[in-house]
Amino acid sequence: MNFPAVADLQRWSAEVARDPASPAFVPLARAFRRQGRREAALRLCLRGLEHNPAHIEAHLLLALLYLDSGDRQRACDEWGMVLHLEPESFEAHRGMGFYYLERGELPRAREHLERAGTVRPGEPAVREALNYVRERTAGPDGPTPAPGRGGPPARRSDGAAAGPAPAAVAAAPSPPVSQSRSPAAAPSAVASPEPPPVQVSRDPQRLFEGLLADPPFIGAMIIDRQGLVLAGTTRAGSGIEALGAVLAAAIDEAERTARHLQLGNWRSILLEAAEAVVHMSPLTEDLALLMAVRREAPTGWVLRSAARAQGLARAFLGDEA
Amino acid sequence: MSNELFVQVLQRLSRVPGVRGAMIVDIVAGVPVVAEVAEGVQPAPVAALAASLFQRTARAAEGVAFGKLDTVQLEADAGHVVVADAGETAVVAVAERGAQLGLIRLEVHRAAEALR
Numbered sequence: 001m002n003f004p005a006v007a008d009l010q011r012w013s014a015e016v017a018r019d020p021a022s023p024a025f026v027p028l029a030r031a032f033r034r035q036g037r038r039e040a041a042l043r044l045c046l047r048g049l050e051h052n053p054a055h056i057e058a059h060l061l062l063a064l065l066y067l068d069s070g071d072r073q074r075a076c077d078e079w080g081m082v083l084h085l086e087p088e089s090f091e092a093h094r095g096m097g098f099y100y101l102e103r104g105e106l107p108r109a110r111e112h113l114e115r116a117g118t119v120r121p122g123e124p125a126v127r128e129a130l131n132y133v134r135e136r137t138a139g140p141d142g143p144t145p146a147p148g149r150g151g152p153p154a155r156r157s158d159g160a161a162a163g164p165a166p167a168a169v170a171a172a173p174s175p176p177v178s179q180s181r182s183p184a185a186a187p188s189a190v191a192s193p194e195p196p197p198v199q200v201s202r203d204p205q206r207l208f209e210g211l212l213a214d215p216p217f218i219g220a221m222i223i224d225r226q227g228l229v230l231a232g233t234t235r236a237g238s239g240i241e242a243l244g245a246v247l248a249a250a251i252d253e254a255e256r257t258a259r260h261l262q263l264g265n266w267r268s269i270l271l272e273a274a275e276a277v278v279h280m281s282p283l284t285e286d287l288a289l290l291m292a293v294r295r296e297a298p299t300g301w302v303l304r305s306a307a308r309a310q311g312l313a314r315a316f317l318g319d320e321a
Numbered sequence: 322m323s324n325e326l327f328v329q330v331l332q333r334l335s336r337v338p339g340v341r342g343a344m345i346v347d348i349v350a351g352v353p354v355v356a357e358v359a360e361g362v363q364p365a366p367v368a369a370l371a372a373s374l375f376q377r378t379a380r381a382a383e384g385v386a387f388g389k390l391d392t393v394q395l396e397a398d399a400g401h402v403v404v405a406d407a408g409e410t411a412v413v414a415v416a417e418r419g420a421q422l423g424l425i426r427l428e429v430h431r432a433a434e435a436l437r
Binding site: 034036068098101123124125128129131132135238239240242243246247249250253254256257258260261262263264265266267268269270271272273274275276278292 | 324325326329361362363366367370371373374377378380381382383384385386387388389390391392393394395396397398399400401402405406415423424426427430431433434
């Protein structure tokens with residue numbers, strides 16, 4: 001985040017002093033906030049809004065200022081005002097989404113977060129929050145279906161909470177990624193029966209072929225510590241074969257980090273990039289499994305697929321031994 | 322961004338149950354900018370390791386056209402380390418095994434977003 005130049009601050013101050021209705025109060029108040037002068041920013045914003053009551057940026061800034069001081073209700077009021085002025089405001093939907101999430105009102109949180117996610121699909125915080133909410137939202141919408149096995153969850157039209165009041169976020173059960181289970185028992189965010197057993201191919205290039213049926217699956221490989229590929233199946237043109245060489249070194253980094261923090265042995269590394277998620281897990285002391293899936297796959301589905309790939313890899317290595 | 326806001330962001334993250342340490346790390350230099358850690362967690366080496374892990378994996382992701390890396394999550398026998406991109410910095414959380422990882426990830430991303 002960049003600080004404005006001193007000359008800008010002076011210019012905005014002069015404009016606001018000369019004309020209290022000048023929209024320069026917004027960048028000036030924002031600069032005050034960045035400097036930690038929250039009270040001054042708040043006063044400036046409130047005074048500016050008296051002259052510019054429909055200034056969306058000012059309402060959004062005021063919401064942040066209220067949020068900074070812990071006044072979530074007032075922040076929510078400001079976001080509500082913004083939505084009245086601009087129904088598809090990303091910032092307002094995101095703010096409302098987190099507000100309801102903190103209150104444990106998951107259906108309403110989901111509604112706002114989904115609208116924020118529609119406006120800006122790539123925002124990590126919104127995406128993360130949506131995954132969190134979807135995995136816990138029961139009722140008419142149900143949980144998010146596994147990719148490739150159904151469409152996205154329908155959005156509620158009334159925006160009201162359905163059924164009994166949901167538990168507060170802090171009391172909600174841990175998501176799948178937080179469980180301390182062995183990879184073979186990795187849980188799924190989707191309440192579905194265990195997948196049917198997949199026949200293990202003896203052909204190293206076809207080992208994970210069964211997983212290709214799921215559209216988000218990009219590929220999986222067994223790599224050694226030098227990044228050499230022992231077996232692997234990847235979607236044509238994905239180019240992920242090159243990942244092994246680079247990420248094998250990341251395993252060393254992960255081991256060092258875990259050792260330094262006295263966390264024991266590493267169990268998995270999850271990389272989330274704009275277009276894909278990569279999951280790595282140890283198979284033996286010298287071998288690791290690397291799996292890549294498209295980003296839209298829910299975390300629970302990623303872990304479930306990783307568990308399937310682990311099973312295949314272990315069976316393959318058992319056969320090889 | 323003022324130091325006060327850095328601290329505020331970290332305090333919120335470190336209040337999540339199970340978080341043993343939270344820090345904002347200069348991703349290029351690999352040094353902590355601000356840290357709130359429990360006894361026994363040394364910010365400097367954790368920052369260096371987390372930054373190194375993030376940089377290496379970010380290069381790998383971009384190298385295969387997976388786009389910009391936003392999160393790296395390390396799971397180990399006794400805990401988790403979550404690193405999220407925040408522009409020139411990264412937000413790092415060290416959590417115990419039984420911590421509510423979903424909540425921690427959420428707060429890490431919110432912190433990262435506030436810093437961008």
